Amino acid sequence: VQQWLDRKPVSGGATILLAGPVAAGQSFTLSHERRGPVSLKEQGRDKGRFFIGKCGRPLSNPSSDLQRLKKKYSPQASGSVAEADSPSTSTGQPPGASLSDPLMGQTPSGASRPTSGSVRNWKAFCDTFPVSLHATPPTKFQCVRAGFPCHMPYYKKWRKAQLSQRADYILRHAVGRQGNRPTEAAVQRVAGDYQHLLPCLLQQSWKGLSLKDFGQAKGKGVVATMPFSKGEVVCDYHGELISNSVGNQREQSGYLFFFANRFCIDATTFPCGCHPEQDTFGRMLNHSRHNPNIRAKKVKVTFPDGPRDALVFLARRDIRVGEELMWDYNIKRQSFRGEGKDLAWLDE
Template identity: 30%
Template sequence: MPDVDKAMIADYLTHSTATAEKHYHMKQGGYLIRSLELLDELRRHDDSEEGPSSRAHPKSRNPRMDFEKEWNNFSREHPVTVDGKVPSLVHRAAVSQDSQRKLYERWLKKQMKLRIQHAAAQFPRRLPTESRVAGWISKQGWKRNIPSASKILEAWQPTGDFQDIPTSAAIRKLVSSQRWKGLVISHIEGKGRAVLTTRSFKAGEVLCDYHGEVVTSDQTHAATSLKETDFMFFYKNGAGEKFCIDAHLDKCPCHPDRETFGRLINHSRKRPNIRPHLFSLKFESGERDVLLFMAIRDIKAGEELLFNYGVNRKNYCGEGLDLEWND
């Protein structure tokens, strides 16, 4: 740097009575601008000698944004999948040596979430038992990053379309065996028998079916008494034909060892928590109509199951008008 430039910078930076006369020249615009330009040149010269690593400006960087960019690049090259293997250290370090551990942890976390969702979806309309979920997990061939059955049950929600219910092997098995879990027959004072829950159920979950013999409405009226019709469910199938599920027997011939739940569920027009839905299910003996009760809201353990029979107090012709539970 020429001596004249050095003197100009010294004059600019020095403030003393000895240089007061020279400061007069600093008030001149050209002198001042030239001094600032020289200082800026010196700063840039120093930066170039120190190298890029020494020019970090914390305020100009956002570590989180930098990592998100690294993650986006990494996940495009190594997408998270249910059955995928976690990318190796070499692949992670190729994206970022400093962030390779964070990339590893996020990839595993996202795969865990994906696996839990995938596992829960395998049981669409009925909460499975923990042993059943554990059995399903053991068949997946996963060697690491394996979700626990309890975590899957915590995340479980009823899923799937109504049209998929007839294809559910679990629902068909429960209809055939009548081993519906989470329900108990109890006696309520002033009301008689009722069906209560022993666990919570989620909205959209199947609780049980209205089990009995499927007959035509003409066969029902010809063969049963008025009292027995209290345990009959009349409906029309998809073709508009009138049928009935006859459940007037305490124990049906196909399950003589147990009372079925559906026939004992009481009526409520104002406070129903379940609703019947008609499906056609295929069994080894052939296809038949099945009425499944599904929760219309979340149901707590200890609640009584209630559905709207489609009747009101006037249907009793004066009988039962003092029974509030008919509402």
């Protein structure tokens, strides 16, 4: 992810410099840069795997999926699939029967169009055995007697059409939930429960974030590598939990977070004692007074040693991939007895 964020644009694409003990110093250029959809939706959904499926679940074997995708859409494979799915004319079966999803023999864009005989044969099958909600599927004997010796493709398509009709009927006539409905207070109470964040808080394994160097003037910051919805938890401000009085004694530190005069979190020590081999994202978030996209919130989480307060950052709005995460420090250049008058970035 970090190598992708550090890509350098070139004419017609982008160059990516590889890192690591094997590929150190090597690079490759993408002729056309394409950004695909991102499926990771919540913290911890990927289970530590890089490739994620369309539904947001991790792929167990991405190389096998790519091979199947290539086989499915290659011209030779698509022809063989069509032959396998369509009834064969050499066995006396009605020619050109189509098993495509639409009912009347139409195929998705890019696929070969069925012959007129295919449409007529399917229409003839439907005329002989009309599809309805309560109709009984035709038997093999009935199909053969009606002139459809290889009936199985038509039978499966008939059942699929009936299932679609039944699903539409249920959705149109289904009544609303009457009993055992949760109250509004119960829904709000569950929505405000942050106990599911405990593994992320303990391991500091926040997904969808990466550090990026913005140059000498700004330094490092945090960017999103997956989209965040409004109100979604992004990360926490990790550090030593101390009282306000102790925090005032350590005021010379630049990583003190005072929250509503209730408590203070000191993230000065890097790396922290509980995570000696990793940097935490909360202390690297930059300031924006006019365009912040995240905000701080105090939550109560039950840790192994008992309930404790924690500070998490929530998305103020929908956040796009590649967007820098910033929050308002609530300080101005006039703060700290005027010591920050030369810090113009505080007013940005």
